[in-house]
Amino acid sequence: MSNAQRNFDKAVVVDKVRKTFGDFVALHEVSFEVGRGEVLGLLGPNGAGKTTLVDILSTLSRPDSGRAVVAGYDVVTEAPGVRRSIMLTGQQVALDETLTGLENLYMFGRLFGLKKQAARGRAKELIEEFDLAYAADRRVKTYSGGMRRRIDIACGLVVPPQVVFLDEPTTGLDPRSRQSIWDLVSHFQDRGIATLLTTQYLEEADAMADRIIVIDHGRVIAEGTADELKARTGGSYCEIVPVDLNDLQAIADTLGSLLPEKNRASLTGESDRIHMPAPHGATTLLEAVGRLAAANIPVADVALRRPSLDDVFLSLTEDSPQPRRGVPEVVS
Numbered sequence: 001m002s003n004a005q006r007n008f009d010k011a012v013v014v015d016k017v018r019k020t021f022g023d024f025v026a027l028h029e030v031s032f033e034v035g036r037g038e039v040l041g042l043l044g045p046n047g048a049g050k051t052t053l054v055d056i057l058s059t060l061s062r063p064d065s066g067r068a069v070v071a072g073y074d075v076v077t078e079a080p081g082v083r084r085s086i087m088l089t090g091q092q093v094a095l096d097e098t099l100t101g102l103e104n105l106y107m108f109g110r111l112f113g114l115k116k117q118a119a120r121g122r123a124k125e126l127i128e129e130f131d132l133a134y135a136a137d138r139r140v141k142t143y144s145g146g147m148r149r150r151i152d153i154a155c156g157l158v159v160p161p162q163v164v165f166l167d168e169p170t171t172g173l174d175p176r177s178r179q180s181i182w183d184l185v186s187h188f189q190d191r192g193i194a195t196l197l198t199t200q201y202l203e204e205a206d207a208m209a210d211r212i213i214v215i216d217h218g219r220v221i222a223e224g225t226a227d228e229l230k231a232r233t234g235g236s237y238c239e240i241v242p243v244d245l246n247d248l249q250a251i252a253d254t255l256g257s258l259l260p261e262k263n264r265a266s267l268t269g270e271s272d273r274i275h276m277p278a279p280h281g282a283t284t285l286l287e288a289v290g291r292l293a294a295a296n297i298p299v300a301d302v303a304l305r306r307p308s309l310d311d312v313f314l315s316l317t318e319d320s321p322q323p324r325r326g327v328p329e330v331v332s
Protein backbone atom coordinates (compact mmCIF):
# COMPACT_ATOMS: atom_id res chain seq x y z
CA MET A 1 0.00 0.00 0.00
CA SER A 2 1.33 3.43 -0.87
CA ASN A 3 1.56 5.97 1.91
CA ALA A 4 2.04 8.85 -0.52
CA GLN A 5 -0.10 11.83 0.36
CA ARG A 6 -1.39 14.66 -1.67
CA ASN A 7 -0.69 18.31 -1.00
CA PHE A 8 -3.74 20.14 0.23
CA ASP A 9 -4.81 23.51 1.43
CA LYS A 10 -7.73 22.78 3.71
CA ALA A 11 -7.83 19.60 5.77
CA VAL A 12 -11.58 19.22 5.21
CA VAL A 13 -13.92 20.98 2.78
CA VAL A 14 -17.63 20.24 3.06
CA ASP A 15 -19.68 21.86 0.32
CA LYS A 16 -23.50 21.66 0.36
CA VAL A 17 -23.55 18.08 1.56
CA ARG A 18 -27.03 16.59 1.75
CA LYS A 19 -28.02 13.19 3.09
CA THR A 20 -31.40 11.58 3.36
CA PHE A 21 -32.62 8.30 4.80
CA GLY A 22 -35.82 7.58 2.88
CA ASP A 23 -38.04 10.65 3.37
CA PHE A 24 -35.99 11.91 6.29
CA VAL A 25 -33.43 14.62 5.61
CA ALA A 26 -30.51 14.03 8.01
CA LEU A 27 -28.28 16.75 6.49
CA HIS A 28 -29.54 19.82 4.62
CA GLU A 29 -26.77 21.20 2.40
CA VAL A 30 -24.17 21.50 5.13
CA SER A 31 -21.02 23.50 4.32
CA PHE A 32 -17.88 24.26 6.34
CA GLU A 33 -14.12 23.91 6.25
CA VAL A 34 -11.41 22.75 8.62
CA GLY A 35 -7.94 24.29 8.26
CA ARG A 36 -4.70 22.32 8.46
CA GLY A 37 -3.94 21.50 12.07
CA GLU A 38 -7.16 23.11 13.21
CA VAL A 39 -9.43 21.54 15.84
CA LEU A 40 -13.04 22.00 14.84
CA GLY A 41 -15.76 21.13 17.33
CA LEU A 42 -19.01 19.91 15.80
CA LEU A 43 -21.55 20.59 18.51
CA GLY A 44 -25.10 19.33 18.43
CA PRO A 45 -27.74 17.41 20.38
CA ASN A 46 -28.78 13.80 19.78
CA GLY A 47 -29.90 13.27 16.21
CA ALA A 48 -28.39 16.53 14.92
CA GLY A 49 -26.51 14.70 12.17
CA LYS A 50 -23.00 14.60 13.63
CA THR A 51 -22.33 10.91 13.07
CA THR A 52 -23.98 11.05 9.65
CA LEU A 53 -21.47 13.72 8.68
CA VAL A 54 -18.47 11.89 10.15
CA ASP A 55 -19.56 8.73 8.32
CA ILE A 56 -19.60 10.61 5.02
CA LEU A 57 -16.22 12.25 5.64
CA SER A 58 -14.64 8.95 6.58
CA THR A 59 -16.14 7.23 3.47
CA LEU A 60 -18.41 4.91 5.48
CA SER A 61 -21.38 6.37 3.62
CA ARG A 62 -21.99 8.62 0.62
CA PRO A 63 -23.66 12.00 0.39
CA ASP A 64 -26.81 12.26 -1.80
CA SER A 65 -25.44 15.48 -3.25
CA GLY A 66 -22.78 18.08 -2.59
CA ARG A 67 -19.10 17.44 -2.29
CA ALA A 68 -16.60 16.72 0.47
CA VAL A 69 -12.82 16.69 0.25
CA VAL A 70 -10.57 15.33 3.01
CA ALA A 71 -6.79 15.82 2.91
CA GLY A 72 -7.14 16.72 -0.76
CA TYR A 73 -9.14 13.61 -1.71
CA ASP A 74 -12.78 13.53 -2.76
CA VAL A 75 -14.69 11.27 -0.36
CA VAL A 76 -16.68 9.63 -3.15
CA THR A 77 -14.33 9.35 -6.11
CA GLU A 78 -11.06 9.02 -4.17
CA ALA A 79 -12.16 7.11 -1.09
CA PRO A 80 -8.95 5.04 -0.76
CA GLY A 81 -6.89 8.26 -0.58
CA VAL A 82 -9.18 9.56 2.15
CA ARG A 83 -8.88 6.33 4.13
CA ARG A 84 -5.10 6.47 3.98
CA SER A 85 -5.13 10.01 5.37
CA ILE A 86 -7.53 9.76 8.27
CA MET A 87 -7.95 8.27 11.66
CA LEU A 88 -11.40 7.46 12.88
CA THR A 89 -12.20 6.40 16.39
CA GLY A 90 -15.40 5.09 17.71
CA GLN A 91 -16.92 1.70 17.44
CA GLN A 92 -15.70 1.31 13.89
CA VAL A 93 -12.07 0.35 14.45
CA ALA A 94 -11.94 -3.42 14.60
CA LEU A 95 -9.90 -4.45 17.60
CA ASP A 96 -9.19 -8.15 17.88
CA GLU A 97 -10.36 -9.06 21.39
CA THR A 98 -8.33 -12.26 21.53
CA LEU A 99 -5.04 -10.47 20.84
CA THR A 100 -3.09 -8.44 23.38
CA GLY A 101 -2.88 -4.66 23.16
CA LEU A 102 0.62 -4.88 21.74
CA GLU A 103 -0.37 -7.52 19.20
CA ASN A 104 -3.28 -5.37 18.02
CA LEU A 105 -0.93 -2.46 17.41
CA TYR A 106 1.51 -4.71 15.59
CA MET A 107 -1.29 -6.10 13.42
CA PHE A 108 -2.45 -2.60 12.44
CA GLY A 109 1.12 -1.69 11.53
CA ARG A 110 1.35 -4.71 9.25
CA LEU A 111 -2.07 -3.92 7.72
CA PHE A 112 -0.80 -0.43 6.94
CA GLY A 113 2.21 -1.87 5.16
CA LEU A 114 4.93 -1.47 7.79
CA LYS A 115 7.76 -4.04 7.74
CA LYS A 116 7.84 -6.43 10.74
CA GLN A 117 10.54 -4.58 12.64
CA ALA A 118 9.01 -1.15 12.02
CA ALA A 119 5.59 -2.44 13.08
CA ARG A 120 7.07 -3.86 16.29
CA GLY A 121 8.87 -0.60 17.07
CA ARG A 122 5.80 1.53 16.40
CA ALA A 123 3.63 -0.75 18.56
CA LYS A 124 6.02 -0.32 21.51
CA GLU A 125 6.16 3.43 21.06
CA LEU A 126 2.39 3.77 21.02
CA ILE A 127 1.72 1.45 23.94
CA GLU A 128 3.98 3.64 26.06
CA GLU A 129 2.62 6.90 24.73
CA PHE A 130 -0.88 5.75 25.73
CA ASP A 131 0.12 4.59 29.25
CA LEU A 132 -0.74 0.99 28.50
CA ALA A 133 2.70 -0.58 28.87
CA TYR A 134 1.55 -2.31 32.06
CA ALA A 135 -1.21 -4.07 30.12
CA ALA A 136 0.69 -4.58 26.85
CA ASP A 137 0.58 -8.37 27.10
CA ARG A 138 -2.98 -8.70 28.29
CA ARG A 139 -5.74 -9.64 25.88
CA VAL A 140 -7.89 -6.67 24.90
CA LYS A 141 -11.02 -8.49 26.11
CA THR A 142 -9.74 -7.97 29.68
CA TYR A 143 -9.36 -4.19 29.18
CA SER A 144 -11.68 -1.66 30.80
CA GLY A 145 -13.72 0.75 28.67
CA GLY A 146 -11.19 3.56 29.08
CA MET A 147 -8.25 1.29 28.21
CA ARG A 148 -10.09 0.04 25.16
CA ARG A 149 -10.77 3.59 24.02
CA ARG A 150 -7.05 4.34 24.34
CA ILE A 151 -5.88 1.26 22.45
CA ASP A 152 -8.52 1.98 19.82
CA ILE A 153 -7.09 5.46 19.30
CA ALA A 154 -3.51 4.17 19.37
CA CYS A 155 -4.36 1.69 16.58
CA GLY A 156 -5.57 4.58 14.48
CA LEU A 157 -2.24 6.35 14.92
CA VAL A 158 0.05 3.56 13.75
CA VAL A 159 0.54 5.53 10.56
CA PRO A 160 0.15 9.22 11.50
CA PRO A 161 -2.97 10.65 9.86
CA GLN A 162 -3.57 14.09 8.33
CA VAL A 163 -7.08 14.38 9.71
CA VAL A 164 -8.57 12.79 12.81
CA PHE A 165 -12.29 12.24 13.36
CA LEU A 166 -13.34 11.82 16.97
CA ASP A 167 -17.03 11.08 17.31
CA GLU A 168 -18.03 11.85 20.91
CA PRO A 169 -14.71 10.53 22.15
CA THR A 170 -15.31 11.22 25.83
CA THR A 171 -18.89 10.01 26.24
CA GLY A 172 -18.94 7.61 29.18
CA LEU A 173 -15.33 8.20 30.22
CA ASP A 174 -14.18 9.03 33.73
CA PRO A 175 -12.54 12.44 34.29
CA ARG A 176 -9.00 11.08 34.03
CA SER A 177 -9.62 9.30 30.73
CA ARG A 178 -11.44 12.38 29.47
CA GLN A 179 -8.40 14.46 30.28
CA SER A 180 -6.20 12.03 28.36
CA ILE A 181 -8.37 12.51 25.27
CA TRP A 182 -8.10 16.28 25.68
CA ASP A 183 -4.31 15.91 25.91
CA LEU A 184 -4.32 13.77 22.81
CA VAL A 185 -6.14 16.43 20.83
CA SER A 186 -3.54 19.01 21.78
CA HIS A 187 -0.86 16.54 20.78
CA PHE A 188 -2.49 16.33 17.31
CA GLN A 189 -2.63 20.10 17.20
CA ASP A 190 1.10 20.36 17.94
CA ARG A 191 1.83 18.00 15.06
CA GLY A 192 -0.32 19.89 12.58
CA ILE A 193 -2.95 17.16 12.41
CA ALA A 194 -6.47 18.53 11.90
CA THR A 195 -9.18 17.20 14.21
CA LEU A 196 -12.91 17.14 13.75
CA LEU A 197 -14.47 16.41 17.08
CA THR A 198 -18.16 15.85 17.71
CA THR A 199 -19.68 16.47 21.08
CA GLN A 200 -22.89 17.33 22.85
CA TYR A 201 -21.05 19.41 25.42
CA LEU A 202 -20.18 23.04 24.96
CA GLU A 203 -17.65 22.73 27.76
CA GLU A 204 -15.82 20.05 25.86
CA ALA A 205 -15.79 21.91 22.58
CA ASP A 206 -14.63 24.93 24.56
CA ALA A 207 -11.73 23.01 26.10
CA MET A 208 -10.48 21.50 22.86
CA ALA A 209 -11.69 23.31 19.77
CA ASP A 210 -10.23 26.33 17.97
CA ARG A 211 -13.59 26.90 16.35
CA ILE A 212 -17.07 25.49 16.82
CA ILE A 213 -19.90 24.72 14.44
CA VAL A 214 -23.31 24.16 15.95
CA ILE A 215 -25.63 21.84 14.08
CA ASP A 216 -29.21 20.99 14.79
CA HIS A 217 -31.64 18.99 12.70
CA GLY A 218 -29.06 18.63 9.96
CA ARG A 219 -28.37 22.36 9.57
CA VAL A 220 -25.49 24.56 10.61
CA ILE A 221 -27.12 27.08 12.95
CA ALA A 222 -24.05 28.93 14.23
CA GLU A 223 -20.34 29.08 13.81
CA GLY A 224 -17.58 30.77 15.79
CA THR A 225 -15.13 30.44 18.64
CA ALA A 226 -16.36 29.29 22.04
CA ASP A 227 -16.08 32.87 23.28
CA GLU A 228 -18.15 34.20 20.39
CA LEU A 229 -20.87 31.63 21.02
CA LYS A 230 -20.84 32.37 24.72
CA ALA A 231 -21.10 36.08 24.06
CA ARG A 232 -24.23 35.32 22.05
CA THR A 233 -25.68 33.39 24.97
CA GLY A 234 -24.86 36.09 27.49
CA GLY A 235 -21.83 34.38 28.99
CA SER A 236 -21.50 33.04 32.51
CA TYR A 237 -24.10 33.53 35.21
CA CYS A 238 -24.53 33.05 38.94
CA GLU A 239 -27.14 30.87 40.52
CA ILE A 240 -28.12 31.80 44.06
CA VAL A 241 -30.31 29.50 46.14
CA PRO A 242 -31.62 30.92 49.44
CA VAL A 243 -32.05 28.86 52.58
CA ASP A 244 -35.49 30.41 53.00
CA LEU A 245 -37.51 30.96 49.82
CA ASN A 246 -39.14 33.97 51.47
CA ASP A 247 -35.76 35.71 51.17
CA LEU A 248 -35.83 35.73 47.34
CA GLN A 249 -37.12 39.27 47.13
CA ALA A 250 -34.66 40.51 49.76
CA ILE A 251 -31.82 38.91 47.82
CA ALA A 252 -32.97 40.58 44.62
CA ASP A 253 -33.03 43.93 46.42
CA THR A 254 -29.60 43.39 47.98
CA LEU A 255 -28.05 42.48 44.64
CA GLY A 256 -29.25 45.83 43.36
CA SER A 257 -27.66 46.84 40.10
CA LEU A 258 -25.94 43.44 39.73
CA LEU A 259 -29.32 41.95 38.87
CA PRO A 260 -30.67 43.27 35.56
CA GLU A 261 -34.34 44.12 35.21
CA LYS A 262 -34.91 41.15 32.90
CA ASN A 263 -33.76 38.65 35.54
CA ARG A 264 -35.64 40.47 38.28
CA ALA A 265 -38.82 40.38 36.22
CA SER A 266 -38.49 36.65 35.63
CA LEU A 267 -38.81 35.90 39.36
CA THR A 268 -42.19 34.35 40.17
CA GLY A 269 -43.85 32.59 43.05
CA GLU A 270 -42.50 29.36 41.56
CA SER A 271 -38.86 30.51 41.62
CA ASP A 272 -36.51 28.72 43.96
CA ARG A 273 -33.30 30.49 42.90
CA ILE A 274 -31.99 33.64 41.32
CA HIS A 275 -30.19 33.67 37.99
CA MET A 276 -27.86 36.59 37.57
CA PRO A 277 -25.46 37.34 34.71
CA ALA A 278 -21.77 37.23 35.71
CA PRO A 279 -20.09 39.41 33.09
CA HIS A 280 -16.86 39.36 35.14
CA GLY A 281 -17.12 35.71 36.17
CA ALA A 282 -15.80 34.98 39.66
CA THR A 283 -15.40 38.69 40.46
CA THR A 284 -19.13 39.24 39.96
CA LEU A 285 -19.87 36.15 42.06
CA LEU A 286 -17.70 37.43 44.92
CA GLU A 287 -19.34 40.84 44.78
CA ALA A 288 -22.78 39.18 45.04
CA VAL A 289 -21.70 36.95 47.94
CA GLY A 290 -20.20 39.97 49.72
CA ARG A 291 -23.44 41.93 49.45
CA LEU A 292 -25.53 39.00 50.74
CA ALA A 293 -23.17 38.41 53.66
CA ALA A 294 -23.25 42.11 54.57
CA ALA A 295 -27.07 41.93 54.56
CA ASN A 296 -27.00 38.74 56.66
CA ILE A 297 -29.09 36.72 54.23
CA PRO A 298 -28.24 33.01 54.48
CA VAL A 299 -27.83 31.13 51.20
CA ALA A 300 -27.94 27.37 50.63
CA ASP A 301 -25.91 27.37 47.43
CA VAL A 302 -24.09 29.82 45.22
CA ALA A 303 -22.57 28.75 41.93
CA LEU A 304 -20.93 30.23 38.89
CA ARG A 305 -22.33 28.56 35.79
CA ARG A 306 -20.99 28.69 32.28
CA PRO A 307 -23.47 28.56 29.43
CA SER A 308 -24.49 25.06 28.48
CA LEU A 309 -25.40 23.74 25.07
CA ASP A 310 -29.03 24.31 26.01
CA ASP A 311 -28.31 27.97 26.71
CA VAL A 312 -26.63 28.27 23.32
CA PHE A 313 -29.62 26.73 21.58
CA LEU A 314 -32.09 28.81 23.51
CA SER A 315 -30.31 32.02 22.65
CA LEU A 316 -29.85 31.02 19.00
CA THR A 317 -33.51 30.27 18.59
CA GLU A 318 -35.16 32.60 21.09
CA ASP A 319 -35.98 35.34 18.58
CA SER A 320 -37.59 32.83 16.29
CA PRO A 321 -41.42 32.87 16.23
CA GLN A 322 -41.37 29.07 15.86
CA PRO A 323 -40.95 26.70 18.77
CA ARG A 324 -37.39 26.12 19.95
CA ARG A 325 -36.73 23.42 17.40
CA GLY A 326 -38.38 25.31 14.57
CA VAL A 327 -36.49 26.42 11.51
CA PRO A 328 -33.37 28.05 12.91
CA GLU A 329 -31.34 30.86 11.47
CA VAL A 330 -28.86 29.51 8.92
CA VAL A 331 -25.44 31.06 9.11
CA SER A 332 -23.46 28.83 6.75
Ligand SMILES: Nc1ncnc2c1ncn2[C@@H]1O[C@H](COP(=O)(O)OP(=O)(O)OP(=O)(O)O)[C@@H](O)[C@H]1O
Binding pocket: 021, 024, 026, 044, 045, 046, 047, 048, 049, 050, 051, 052, 053, 200
Ligand atom coordinates in the same frame (compact mmCIF):
# COMPACT_ATOMS: atom_id res chain seq x y z
N1 LIG B 1 -29.17 4.51 8.71
C1 LIG B 1 -30.13 5.36 9.07
N2 LIG B 1 -31.40 5.19 8.68
C2 LIG B 1 -32.38 6.06 9.04
N3 LIG B 1 -32.17 7.15 9.78
C3 LIG B 1 -30.94 7.39 10.20
C4 LIG B 1 -29.84 6.52 9.87
N4 LIG B 1 -28.71 7.03 10.42
C5 LIG B 1 -29.10 8.15 11.05
N5 LIG B 1 -30.42 8.37 10.92
C6 LIG B 1 -31.16 9.51 11.47
O1 LIG B 1 -30.48 10.71 11.10
C7 LIG B 1 -30.50 11.64 12.17
C8 LIG B 1 -29.09 12.05 12.50
O2 LIG B 1 -28.45 10.97 13.11
P1 LIG B 1 -26.94 11.02 13.61
O3 LIG B 1 -26.58 9.67 14.09
O4 LIG B 1 -26.09 11.63 12.56
O5 LIG B 1 -27.07 12.04 14.84
P2 LIG B 1 -25.95 12.47 15.88
O6 LIG B 1 -25.87 13.94 15.82
O7 LIG B 1 -24.73 11.69 15.67
O8 LIG B 1 -26.64 12.06 17.26
P3 LIG B 1 -26.02 11.42 18.59
O9 LIG B 1 -25.58 12.58 19.43
O10 LIG B 1 -27.19 10.74 19.21
O11 LIG B 1 -24.91 10.48 18.22
C9 LIG B 1 -31.22 10.96 13.32
O12 LIG B 1 -32.57 11.42 13.32
C10 LIG B 1 -31.16 9.50 12.98
O13 LIG B 1 -32.28 8.81 13.49
Ligand SMILES: [Mg+2]
Binding pocket: 050, 051, 052, 167
Ligand atom coordinates in the same frame (compact mmCIF):
# COMPACT_ATOMS: atom_id res chain seq x y z
MG1 LIG C 1 -23.63 10.33 16.83
